[in-house]
Amino acid sequence: MTLAAVPPPVGVPTGWHFPTYDESRLGNGLRVLAYDCPGQYVVAASLLFDVPLSAEPRDREGVAELTARCLTRGAGGWSAEEFADALASCGADLQGAASSDAFALRLSVPVAHLARGLDLMAAAIGNPTFAEEEFAHEKALQLQEIDQAHAYPQHVAGEELNVALFGAARAARPAGGTTATVQAVTRDDVVEYTSSHLFPADAALIMAGDFSSVDPAETVERSLAAWQRPAHPVPDFEHPEPTQRAQLLLVDWPDAPQATVRVAGKSVTRADRRWPAMFVANHAVGGSFSSRINTVLREQKGYTYGATSGLDAGRHRGTLSVSTAVRTDATADAVTDIVDIVTAANGSITDDEVAMAVRAATQSAPLGYERAEAVVGRVELLLSQQLPLDHVDANLERIRAVTTADANVAWGECIDPQALTVLVVGDASAVRDGLAAWGYADLREVTPAWR
Amino acid sequence: MTSRRVREGLGFGREGGRQQQGHGQAQDATLEAESENPHARKTRPVTLRQQTAGKAGTLLAARSASGHRYIASVTADATYPMVSRTLDNGLRVVVSPTPGLGVVAVNLWYDVGSRHEEPHRQGFAHLFEHLMFQGSRHVQPGEHFSLLQGNGGSLNATTSFDRTNYFESVPAGALDLALWLEADRMAYLDDVLTQQNFDNQVDVVAQERSQRMDNVPYGTVFERLLPLVFDPGHPYGHLPIGNMQHLAEATLTEVSAFHARYYMPNNAVLSIVGDVTAEAGFAKADQYFGAIVPGDAPKRELPPPLPPLDTPARLDHSEEVPVPAVWFAGRLPADAPDNRALTAAALASSILGEGDTSRLHRRLVRGDQIALAAAVSINPLIAGNSLLVGSVRAVPGHDLDEVTAAVDDELRRLATDGPTDDELAIVRAQAEREWLDDMGTAAGRADAISGCALLFDDPDVLNQRLPLVQSVTAAEVQEAARHWLLPALHAQVRVLPSAASDAAAVAVAAGDGVEV
Numbered sequence: 009m010t011l012a013a014v015p016p017p018v019g020v021p022t023g024w025h026f027p028t029y030d031e032s033r034l035g036n037g038l039r040v041l042a043y044d045c046p047g048q049y050v051v052a053a054s055l056l057f058d059v060p061l062s063a064e065p066r067d068r069e070g071v072a073e074l075t076a077r078c079l080t081r082g083a084g085g086w087s088a089e090e091f092a093d094a095l096a097s098c099g100a101d102l103q104g105a106a107s108s109d110a111f112a113l114r115l116s117v118p119v120a121h122l123a124r125g126l127d128l129m130a131a132a133i134g135n136p137t138f139a140e141e142e143f144a145h146e147k148a149l150q151l152q153e154i155d156q157a158h159a160y161p162q163h164v165a166g167e168e169l170n171v172a173l174f175g176a177a178r179a180a181r182p183a184g185g186t187t188a189t190v191q192a193v194t195r196d197d198v199v200e201y202t203s204s205h206l207f208p209a210d211a212a213l214i215m216a217g218d219f220s221s222v223d224p225a226e227t228v229e230r231s232l233a234a235w236q237r238p239a240h241p242v243p244d245f246e247h248p249e250p251t252q253r254a255q256l257l258l259v260d261w262p263d264a265p266q267a268t269v270r271v272a273g274k275s276v277t278r279a280d281r282r283w284p285a286m287f288v289a290n291h292a293v294g295g296s297f298s299s300r301i302n303t304v305l306r307e308q309k310g311y312t313y314g315a316t317s318g319l320d321a322g323r324h325r326g327t328l329s330v331s332t333a334v335r336t337d338a339t340a341d342a343v344t345d346i347v348d349i350v351t352a353a354n355g356s357i358t359d360d361e362v363a364m365a366v367r368a369a370t371q372s373a374p375l376g377y378e379r380a381e382a383v384v385g386r387v388e389l390l391l392s393q394q395l396p397l398d399h400v401d402a403n404l405e406r407i408r409a410v411t412t413a414d415a416n417v418a419w420g421e422c423i424d425p426q427a428l429t430v431l432v433v434g435d436a437s438a439v440r441d442g443l444a445a446w447g448y449a450d451l452r453e454v455t456p457a458w459r
Numbered sequence: 460m461t462s463r464r465v466r467e468g469l470g471f472g473r474e475g476g477r478q479q480q481g482h483g484q485a486q487d488a489t490l491e492a493e494s495e496n497p498h499a500r501k502t503r504p505v506t507l508r509q510q511t512a513g514k515a516g517t518l519l520a521a522r523s524a525s526g527h528r529y530i531a532s533v534t535a536d537a538t539y540p541m542v543s544r545t546l547d548n549g550l551r552v553v554v555s556p557t558p559g560l561g562v563v564a565v566n567l568w569y570d571v572g573s574r575h576e577e578p579h580r581q582g583f584a585h586l587f588e589h590l591m592f593q594g595s596r597h598v599q600p601g602e603h604f605s606l607l608q609g610n611g612g613s614l615n616a617t618t619s620f621d622r623t624n625y626f627e628s629v630p631a632g633a634l635d636l637a638l639w640l641e642a643d644r645m646a647y648l649d650d651v652l653t654q655q656n657f658d659n660q661v662d663v664v665a666q667e668r669s670q671r672m673d674n675v676p677y678g679t680v681f682e683r684l685l686p687l688v689f690d691p692g693h694p695y696g697h698l699p700i701g702n703m704q705h706l707a708e709a710t711l712t713e714v715s716a717f718h719a720r721y722y723m724p725n726n727a728v729l730s731i732v733g734d735v736t737a738e739a740g741f742a743k744a745d746q747y748f749g750a751i752v753p754g755d756a757p758k759r760e761l762p763p764p765l766p767p768l769d770t771p772a773r774l775d776h777s778e779e780v781p782v783p784a785v786w787f788a789g790r791l792p793a794d795a796p797d798n799r800a801l802t803a804a805a806l807a808s809s810i811l812g813e814g815d816t817s818r819l820h821r822r823l824v825r826g827d828q829i830a831l832a833a834a835v836s837i838n839p840l841i842a843g844n845s846l847l848v849g850s851v852r853a854v855p856g857h858d859l860d861e862v863t864a865a866v867d868d869e870l871r872r873l874a875t876d877g878p879t880d881d882e883l884a885i886v887r888a889q890a891e892r893e894w895l896d897d898m899g900t901a902a903g904r905a906d907a908i909s910g911c912a913l914l915f916d917d918p919d920v921l922n923q924r925l926p927l928v929q930s931v932t933a934a935e936v937q938e939a940a941r942h943w944l945l946p947a948l949h950a951q952v953r954v955l956p957s958a959a960s961d962a963a964a965v966a967v968a969a970g971d972g973v974e975v
Contacts, residue, residue: 047557049899313667
């Protein structure tokens with residue numbers, strides 16, 4: 009048998025671009041963006057509101073998530089049970105979601121049932137019942153979920169990393185609130201949140217799917233044009249500044265077979281001119297399977313099932329964070345390796361790494377946006393971060409132009425390897441001494457506030 | 460648990476490596492093992508979603524809550540063309556063209572899974588799958604990933620009970636590259652494998668197990684549950700992730716033997732789905748795979764179908780978990796081309812435990828408010844039986860006897876009264892939506908096609924699945940519930956919070972005294 013000894017050439021992809029959209033505006037001020045995605049027979053639609061999580065009253069944090077949960081628990085004269093039946097019987101799913109930079113009500117429905125799905129969405133947003141009994145039960149479930157989440161080391165690592173990075177900002181605290189703040193939320197708070205923040209003027213309905221058999225704008229008009237709710241000023245968005253000094257933190261997790269590790273520091277937002285170069289640099293450092301971090305920690309040393317780094321960016325904040333879970337006895341070695349790799353990246357990113365990152369980013373776009381849900385998700389992100397709607401194509405163009413020098417300069421400017429926060433959730437008795445001996449920063453053992 | 464999936468989905472803003480999975484119920488997470496977690500897109504495991512797959516184009520009628528009957532129109536016809544051919548060396552190839560898509564999915568299913576493993580090498584099929592990424596004659600270790608990701612592709616592999624699955628989605632221009640890489644490791648895996656790489660992947664798999672099971676609350680439940688449903692010696696008596704001690708004792712020689720035994724063109728299927736014509740797809744398949752010498756493919760030997768459990772074993776286990784939870788599992792009919800009985804059982808399981816409209820959710824979570832979450836699902840399998848799995852997490856303060864009494868009550872009620880018309884309409888609508896969702900990417904279609912082609916030797920089975928869902932009657936659902944789902948037919952594992960860290964497993968005799 010014969011197989012060529014070298015890989016076959018790869019054809020240059022033809023000019024992909026992000027799906028195009030039709031834009032319209034309803035009389036009530038709702039902006040409608042419809043992306044036609046042939047072959048996507050499950051329509052994704054998201055009603056997106058311009059409201060930051062930091063708009064929650066400090067002592068009622070979690071009210072946004074609780075509102076999101078309650079919107080679909082009875083609406084338009086239907087009981088919670090009837091409403092769930094109505095959704096399920098047209099194969100639809102409708103979920104609210106609150107995040108740092110937006111509040112969304114998301115619908116997923118087969119295209120044949122789009123009109124019905126939008127009617128249900130309109131009922132949920134326009135005429136939610138907020139029955140006292142449903143409110144009380146959703147609140148109880150939310151409180152239980154807060155407790156449950158604390159049994160998962162990965163979740164705790166994420167929460168404690170935010171605490172360590174963002175100090176007093178809203179971003180430091182759990183999106184869904186704490187036990188104390190959720191306990192304090194009343195039904196009136198949910199009503200108030202809804203009337204203050206979830207109104208049609210300047211909200212956006214983003215939808216994507218195969219619209220060959222339906223007129224999306226007309227369907228939206230029929231379902232949502234009648235929805236009225238007075239507009240209010242949009243609250244200010246916070247600008248959380250990540251901590252910029254070396255920190256080494258340990259959360260004890262007795263008998264954990266693995267240590268859950270996060271290494272994070274200040275980076276940039278998508279609006280920064282260095283974003284494309286940072287994307288490329290991060291791809292080389294930890295953003296892909298073949299990256300330096302995964303190659304060392306997984307493929308060379310076998311410490312972990314996988315290690316990645318990512319750029320987490322919101323409207324006004326940007327961080328780099330490395331995530332992994334490693335064998336307990338390799339914890340100190342693993343965090344040392346990670347910080348060493350992040351440090352060594354400065355000035356050492358190669359032409360090959362840049363070329364690979366550029367190809368990976370630009371050529372993976374058609375795959376990344378194959379699903380209607382992915383298209384809507386990206387537009388949600390663009391609107392919530394106040395980026396232009398042509399950002400995807402423009403950003404890919406900029407990534408194509410990134411040089412090796414650009415990647416190295418951006419990494420050098422944006423990442424301070426002496427100012428990283430290193431957080432370990434693991435068995436303190438087994439990892440404490442190794443971490444303390446490392447010397448990156450004084451080891452500080454932290455106890456989560458809920459413990 | 461769908462609500463959590465969507466809520467957590469508002470993960471605005473991360474670029475680069477994928478965030479590791481958050482908390483959530485590990486319903487299916489341990490029933491299959493993966494090669495590469497954090498960087499790749501994942502296709503769904505073969506569960507009810509694919510089980511209920513079939514041709515779209517259905518009329519559904521369901522009562523709307525406002526009192527009038529909502530008649531939905533016919534969903535767009537979303538069938539996909541499929542052309543099959545078998546190469547001279549026995550490789551079955553299916554091409555499904557979607558012109559203009561810009562991407563192509565390549566998907567190989569090999570007819571080997573954890574059920575084929577030697578008793579003292581549990582987990583070997585999955586370890587082997589990892590080694591398939593450690594280079595082959597013309598491919599350096601790590602190159603499989605770097606070449607594909609570096610050309611915009613996404614890729615992974617998974618090992619389940621019945622099969623091992625390798626897949627990548629690439630821009631159309633990289634189809635040749637994907638096929639060449641797959642062909643090279645099918646033909647010559649062991650040319651470059653070193654002891655060092657082998658040892659490294661044994662370590663990686665051990666960390667995979669830790670990350671997915673040992674460092675996760677309730678993470679080892681399935682490992683405890685399976686041997687209660689199937690004898691430890693049964694092909695489904697152990698999980699694909701396997702036994703780490705067995706893997707530590709495995710040798711490089713065994714890797715070569717495993718490759719020689721199972722990895723050959725006539726023990727695999729290849730599907731190519733997306734922006735390629737049928738002629739070009741077959742020509743390329745032949746160009747890269749055609750010269751690979753066939754082997755002596757193992758004959759498929761399936762154990763006889765087992766009846767439902769007659770002595771429902773129960774295991775109580777304590778560990779550091781937030782709330783008490785119970786998992787139950789039972790046998791179901793094996794998957795087959797015309798799997799009416801399994802489809803009926805799948806619909807019964809959906810009525811009981813899929814989503815906010817399900818009976819367990821309404822009774823335990825919403826009504827009695829004694830549970831935080833309740834779910835029932837099926838795992839279609841071919842070796843004699845499929846698997847039914849359910850789970851309930853209790854509200855603190857309510858013990859598991861109370862919870863299981865309510866579950867048992869609902870199981871009996873479905874068996875006694877059958878489903879309502881509205882319930883049947885709802886689960887059919889859900890199945891249709893899941894089908895459209897699964898078929899929404901070339902990767903999803905390729906996986907489903909490979910599955911039917913490998914397991915049933917007939918990719919067209921795929922197109923018969925949704926019509927089957929639509930044609931199964933209320934009486935058949937009731938009969939499935941009566942025959943397979945009654946509480947006396949299930950094993951259960953109860954997980955109880957322990958203050959002490961030395962989690963002790965306690966075997967509890969149940970029924971007429973089966974010791975576990």
